[in-house]
Amino acid sequence: MITTQEIQQIREQIRTWRTKGETIAFVPTMGNLHLGHITLIKEAVKRADHVVASIFVNPMQFGANEDLDAYPRTLEADKLALSDAGAELLFTPTPEIIYPKGMEQQTYVEVPKIGDQLCGASRPGHFRGVATVVCKLFNIVQPDIALFGRKDFQQLMIIKTMVEDLSLPIEIVGIDTIREASGLAMSSRNGYLSETQKSQAAVLKQTMDQISNAVKQGASLDLAIENGKQALIDSGFTPDYLELRNAKDLSFVTDEQGELVILAAAYMGNTRLIDNLCFTR
Numbered sequence: 001m002i003t004t005q006e007i008q009q010i011r012e013q014i015r016t017w018r019t020k021g022e023t024i025a026f027v028p029t030m031g032n033l034h035l036g037h038i039t040l041i042k043e044a045v046k047r048a049d050h051v052v053a054s055i056f057v058n059p060m061q062f063g064a065n066e067d068l069d070a071y072p073r074t075l076e077a078d079k080l081a082l083s084d085a086g087a088e089l090l091f092t093p094t095p096e097i098i099y100p101k102g103m104e105q106q107t108y109v110e111v112p113k114i115g116d117q118l119c120g121a122s123r124p125g126h127f128r129g130v131a132t133v134v135c136k137l138f139n140i141v142q143p144d145i146a147l148f149g150r151k152d153f154q155q156l157m158i159i160k161t162m163v164e165d166l167s168l169p170i171e172i173v174g175i176d177t178i179r180e181a182s183g184l185a186m187s188s189r190n191g192y193l194s195e196t197q198k199s200q201a202a203v204l205k206q207t208m209d210q211i212s213n214a215v216k217q218g219a220s221l222d223l224a225i226e227n228g229k230q231a232l233i234d235s236g237f238t239p240d241y242l243e244l245r246n247a248k249d250l251s252f253v254t255d256e257q258g259e260l261v262i263l264a265a266a267y268m269g270n271t272r273l274i275d276n277l278c279f280t281r
Helices: 007-019 035-047 075-085 126-141 153-165 188-192 195-201 203-216 221-234
Strands: 002-004 024-029 050-055 089-091 145-149 171-175 237-246 259-268 271-280
Touching: 002 007, 007 024, 007 050, 007 089, 007 126, 024 035, 024 126, 035 050, 035 075, 035 145, 035 171, 050 075, 050 126, 089 126, 126 153, 145 153, 153 171, 153 259, 188 271, 195 203, 195 259, 203 221, 203 237, 203 259, 203 271, 221 237, 221 259
Parallel strands: 002 089, 024 050, 024 145, 050 089, 145 171
Antiparallel strands: 237 259, 259 271
């Protein structure tokens, strides 16, 4: 696997593959990789001739009081895992390479409405940072296909919307959430949790399952959500939000809608965890 910080080297390698008529799949990450990331790489191998990954802890998507400095960085282990999974090219830029004029003078991409709610409301500017860096990485790599995990459901929808709105010739593929045996969604931030907290955190998925089952059985949507919030609180969580939305566009649910998604964000101690569950009513 080739590893480089240089944009020009990425473009030269991509050009070499392109001249042979070969296809490119791309998996952008922030590193500290787990099985969820590796699943994306292995799926990418099935879908294209070559797989490119990136590792970049993007400062633009972190708020002033968030965990940018503490975010785990495990580059050497990540490189081995990516190579073993089938990645052939790894881009590891610095903030100075991605934002050479600094973030204050950086042209940015913003997806309105869908990016202003849920995590966008709790973390102002977060999705501007996500959309901007993903758009920039897409322009550097110019893949045919890019793969993202469905655990970040709102993020996936924002990236799909951005690609459609900007007419980018990239297929966006969402891959199902990979979970631990307890049901806890795999996340780099799980490493912040103690063993006791990890055990408690499994209640997040259990609560979403309970809400889904209640709604399918005809329960009031508001009551199902309120009961879910109380279950999280009783298990040691501090809920940020727990909401039921239309899975197609994140609009509020009306009686005639069948494709639904439960979206959750909650703190276990100081660690903010997110998850979601799609179901049909």
